Amino acid sequence: MSDHEVVLIPGDGIGPEVSEAVRRVLDAASAPIEWTEELAGLAAIEREGEVLPGRTLDAVRRTGIALKGPCTTPVGEGFSSVNVQLRRTLSLHAALRPVRNLPGVATRY
Numbered sequence: 001m002s003d004h005e006v007v008l009i010p011g012d013g014i015g016p017e018v019s020e021a022v023r024r025v026l027d028a029a030s031a032p033i034e035w036t037e038e039l040a041g042l043a044a045i046e047r048e049g050e051v052l053p054g055r056t057l058d059a060v061r062r063t064g065i066a067l068k069g070p071c072t073t074p075v076g077e078g079f080s081s082v083n084v085q086l087r088r089t090l091s092l093h094a095a096l097r098p099v100r101n102l103p104g105v106a107t108r109y
Helices: 015-028 042-048 054-063 082-090
Strands: 004-009 033-037 066-068
Touching: 004 015, 004 054, 015 033, 015 066, 054 066, 054 082
Parallel strands: 004 033, 004 066
Antiparallel strands: none
């Protein structure tokens, strides 16, 4: 089975730690993934001078898939969040939120 190239965007704060844990789990499960790491968020600002570098967007467009850790949005810095920029630039419009009912807890659904 051939590897699928996946862009890994570690993110900020706890993001790199969580992203690395997910990568290790998928590698341990022998998922056929070839990782390509790109930057976004504070790390991207520090290294590239922009919150969402063009090379990151190009990599996501090329592969069609990315795993992104949490990214910080500095308040009052004059740019929209990484999440908003990714959604707008790549025309992503689904936000799935898995939920389940708990026995004994009344819900509307």
